[in-house]
Amino acid sequence: MSDMATLRESGASGIQQLARLAYEQFGLDLREGKEGLISSRLGKPMRARGIESLEKYCAFVQADRSGEALTELIDALTTNHTSFFRESKHFDFLQEVAFPAWRRLRNIQIWSAACSSGEEPYSLAMTMLEHLGPEGAGAQILATDISTRVLLTAAKGLYPEDSFPKPLPGWLTKYLLRGRGSFEGWFQVKPNVRRMIQFEQVNLIRPIPTRPLFAAIFCRNVMIYFDRATQEQVVNRLAAFLEPGGYLFVGHSESLSGVRHSLEYVRPATYRKPRVGAGDKS
Ligand SMILES: C[S@@+](CC[C@H](N)C(=O)[O-])C[C@H]1O[C@@H](n2cnc3c(N)ncnc32)[C@H](O)[C@@H]1O
Missing domain, CATH: 1.10.155.10 (Chemotaxis receptor methyltransferase CheR, N-terminal domain)
Structure with a gap:
């Protein structure tokens, strides 16, 4: 039929x-x-x-x-479409603005809150290891999605070669193992990178159990599926899990205009939780 x-x-x-x-x-x-x-x-x-x-x-x-x-x-x-270093402006922002401010922090916590098959949290982990020095190695990334199927793929950290930028930048090869034999044409993310990430199933429209506060939350290309009321609920729920001064990144095709929230607009698709009583704009 x-x-x-x-x-x-x-x-x-x-x-x-x-x-x-x-x-x-x-x-x-x-x-x-x-x-x-x-x-x-x-x-x-x-x-x-x-x-x-x-x-x-x-x-x-x-x-x-x-x-x-x-x-x-x-x-x-829904689509699980994602890619390594997707929406590269967010990765530029991390390196140029966020990382210098995080240098003195210990136990940096990041949340990739609709991580699909894992390319987003692995991109974050590799960027932190490469550009954040020893604080990067101590960082922890919570990576969640509603789909248990994509989470299983994500946890393996195994991707075909054409998932990565071409030509493969030299710095990335440090964090990848090249497949041999039946894994020819595949890369696996190295164990030290995989250990930084904890994968869990989380439905963003349900109450979320208490967690440590995050320096940044990536919630990209999922809000597009929600109506205004649900977007508002989700954004405010996520904002409650941000440290003061912490960042919320949404997809560049998603706008929070018309959504009531307490975050400051920083630049397209980038918001920050105000620091109470401080004029610090870093
Ligand atoms: C297009 S992918 C986005 C992946 C990644 N954040 C990116 O921007 O490349 C959207 C993901 O949102 C997930 N999703 C849809 N509804 C959700 C919900 N209510 N709670 C959590 N995840 C959800 C889907 O399973 C899918 O993996």
């Missing part, structure tokens, strides 16, 4: 049910006009399971206690 036929079979109530489920579980905003996206993305998993209507697919997802069906749903409806 074609994807459009699957959708016709499902009817409007199936689409509404699915949209409600995605909103309640992940905060995904699948309002009017997203029928095409729903049918093209869910046709494959539904066919693979022999499920012929969205109503039945919703019932299947809700009945599955393992969480696997929910992961399948979020993976189908």
